[in-house]
Amino acid sequence: MKGSTATLLISCPDQTGLVAKIANFIYSNGGNIIHADQHTDFSADLFLMRVEWQLDGFNLPRDMIAPAFTAIAKPLKATWSVHFSDFVPKIAIWVTKQDHCLLDLLWRQHAKEFNAEIPLIISNHTDLYRVANQFGVEFYHTPVNHDNKIQQEARQLELLREYKIDLVVLAKYMQVLTPDFINFFPNIINIHHSFLPAFAGANPYGRAYDRGVKIIGATAHYITADLDEGPIIEQDVVRVSHRDNVADLIRKGKDLERVVLARAVRLHLQNRILVYGNKTVVFA
Amino acid sequence: MKGSTATLLISCPDQTGLVAKIANFIYSNGGNIIHADQHTDFSADLFLMRVEWQLDGFNLPRDMIAPAFTAIAKPLKATWSVHFSDFVPKIAIWVTKQDHCLLDLLWRQHAKEFNAEIPLIISNHTDLYRVANQFGVEFYHTPVNHDNKIQQEARQLELLREYKIDLVVLAKYMQVLTPDFINFFPNIINIHHSFLPAFAGANPYGRAYDRGVKIIGATAHYITADLDEGPIIEQDVVRVSHRDNVADLIRKGKDLERVVLARAVRLHLQNRILVYGNKTVVFA
Amino acid sequence: MKGSTATLLISCPDQTGLVAKIANFIYSNGGNIIHADQHTDFSADLFLMRVEWQLDGFNLPRDMIAPAFTAIAKPLKATWSVHFSDFVPKIAIWVTKQDHCLLDLLWRQHAKEFNAEIPLIISNHTDLYRVANQFGVEFYHTPVNHDNKIQQEARQLELLREYKIDLVVLAKYMQVLTPDFINFFPNIINIHHSFLPAFAGANPYGRAYDRGVKIIGATAHYITADLDEGPIIEQDVVRVSHRDNVADLIRKGKDLERVVLARAVRLHLQNRILVYGNKTVVFA
């Protein structure tokens, strides 16, 4: 077993010596690196890196790591964060009426595929109260409509604070969030039921059927103010044929949606994703 | 071995007894069916079928099949066609500068994967003359520009007639055809270097890179007057990552393009595709 | 909507007129075919067909269909069966300790992806009693060991009879059934956690890891007396890399196992599978 680890995610303008500086910081404090993966985006002249090391034998106390690394990062004009593998993030799952992604996420959490707790489910409908209850998760009904969205979002934000939520997962939450909300709470993963950018917006399966595509897809992405335009984390596809009507596309799509969303959540929880511009680097 | 076969492709408004009528027509003339596949599109109330039978033992002379079947098809308001497996269609391949699809198609024709001849290559550039020459295929240079497209298309149509071409394959032909041309010669398969409807139009790989997608695709479709909007025959995809720059997407895409285009051409040559509305039924 | 349908699955030595005879039988009794798919295996000289028609308007009473069709089938030396879409088969799920396939099947049954009831769960362990209880399904513990397998199988057979079970699904049941049992109750689908025939037998993920494969798979098949050698219904695969240890293979494999098993069960319930020799024809 590898014990608890720290993970550094960092991006900065490319220059000579970055890997050495980062590795030396860890080595000089007695850390053993167990995963290092680096990428240079030449078109953006950007250095991006994920490095994970064992805390066992690391001489720097946890609360000193960030201050100590700041001294290195500042002259590099770096954007960075440090994460500890024994920290258990809290997820709020937002749903509307469909249960497949919710059930899948809850099942994976139970199966210990996610290093996370799921203390909170928020929905604009009450249909999935029963599922929340069955799994012993708190369920809040925030019936959003055109007129009350601002007030409901205030309530939703309050809940996120109250439950100390680190990550919101929109597991088929069929409402658009306001830019203000996203600004306050930017850590949001959404599953879109199409192979983006194809069929962004509403009713992707109906439109895929009408277009006669031979493959359908699903896309997990971070939410930004532009609907369905946020940084893509993961996508996958499945073949369809003329025999598949819209209901078949929806059924096949559900299998995609839950696995694509689960992969994205897992990558996020393992601190394997670096966002820059409107893109992700996934150190998988 | 199964010997020569006839294949009937038929679509008509759905009603009782269609399979029986078609099967009886074949059986009563001594034909042995070796492939029958039928689909009902309930939303369009449409019956679609492909049936293939051995000509060995079939009592109706070939030139009598169409007239005889007309008597059955007319009251059904059917659209239909009959094809013979020992007829060898003639393909014209249209290219611009990229050779990968052209080489692939020529190689497959040599390897007898296609039941077809390829007597003609047309290009708006001269770069691929060498390839045509190497394979002993006639090459015509029709340098299309904004001003001469109508005249060049007249020349191109003339070549298709002269060489008795049955199918045009746009194997990375980077020019739009006029609606008039498509009207005159509708049997055209194109390969588009994206997963349609994503990235229709120009520069799909550059746009896929900018969007940060995790999967790219290619689409083979019949050409219609609406650019990149014709009935889709086949699609396939490949994973990409942050490590892939635009050149990598182009390289990976080439492998997709050639295999997707080849599959579509083969399906067409085997008379496995029925077009209706803007969709295809592929009896694969 | 298409209403209730009847489905005929038939195989017999190939000869002229088979499609016509079958279609005429349906047409002459007023049935409208909504799906017909036929395959000829030339190496076995075998005709295989699935045909589905609407019972609405079909003049033959249900209990007369089999006797009436016998007159046609007997001279053809055909093996055949007729199934009705409004018949709801009963499934018994057999498990050991792993819950992912069980939960998935139960979820799909709730989501109406399966036209089936699941009244019975049998296990050689008690771990999944809680799941059965939660879904309101009867759970029987039959603790099989080397000494009592015959007696336990007698008890298991009794349960299948008592619950009028039509299909047994081995959803990660880690015990081998005796040939006698399979003889008595042949309708059994198993999920094997490898891409058969690779890694047949025990510990496939460990062996896949040791071999350093770049792709792992899962296989759903009918059970025969030869372990892991029965007719394959469905397979699928997922990429792995050097970063994946055995636990990762198991985790990724679970996602495969449940989707592959679910597809196989659904194909079976829709009467889309014809078994001949040690193979299946899947009229999907």
Add this chain to the structure above:
Amino acid sequence: MKGSTATLLISCPDQTGLVAKIANFIYSNGGNIIHADQHTDFSADLFLMRVEWQLDGFNLPRDMIAPAFTAIAKPLKATWSVHFSDFVPKIAIWVTKQDHCLLDLLWRQHAKEFNAEIPLIISNHTDLYRVANQFGVEFYHTPVNHDNKIQQEARQLELLREYKIDLVVLAKYMQVLTPDFINFFPNIINIHHSFLPAFAGANPYGRAYDRGVKIIGATAHYITADLDEGPIIEQDVVRVSHRDNVADLIRKGKDLERVVLARAVRLHLQNRILVYGNKTVVFA
């Protein structure tokens, strides 16, 4: 543009400070790292890394890099190699009668997908002399049989030396090499026409057909003395159905074989593969 680069591939027993030591070596000599990827195999307690840096600005002359790095590597008990991106390796392609992999490799080399020269083709038959001639590559006929294998291999080794070959690619070479040969020249990539370890040995497509699998595959691996047991570099798969006979499997398999082999050759040429035990780490 990134200019010429050096790539270090290294593996050694895991210990603290390895990334720092390697990165410092490069940084202290003025090198800018453009790709660093590291893996720890905990079950083998092994550290494995690929690091690539720009030679532009690197102060150490090329011929001094290996001696200088030896001082670092020796106390680590490391296995390592350094490669330069502007070195153009020489490939010998070995074939029997099938041309699809050969043509594909030659086409990719022309398309500059490979940073390599292909000066030599060796075959135990003469069928592909024409292809070699067409591409201007030297072709040697070494008609191996049971009695003369030792002598022919001596001749083959001589050719590899004469042409200064760095890599042998068995592009459907249907002969087994002796352990002695492999010992003398270990840098050999083979394409096997199955999803190993399924259908190792002869006639994999016929056996896949008989087994009724729903997916077929191809595997590129390094050759070792154990037939089809060498370290796997890359695999891929394609769906098949009951409609596909053995000839169809062969045809579909060809598309797999050429793309899987090409990917493996490209990964090798980019020095992205580390072999340890009977496995590969592919730093893709």
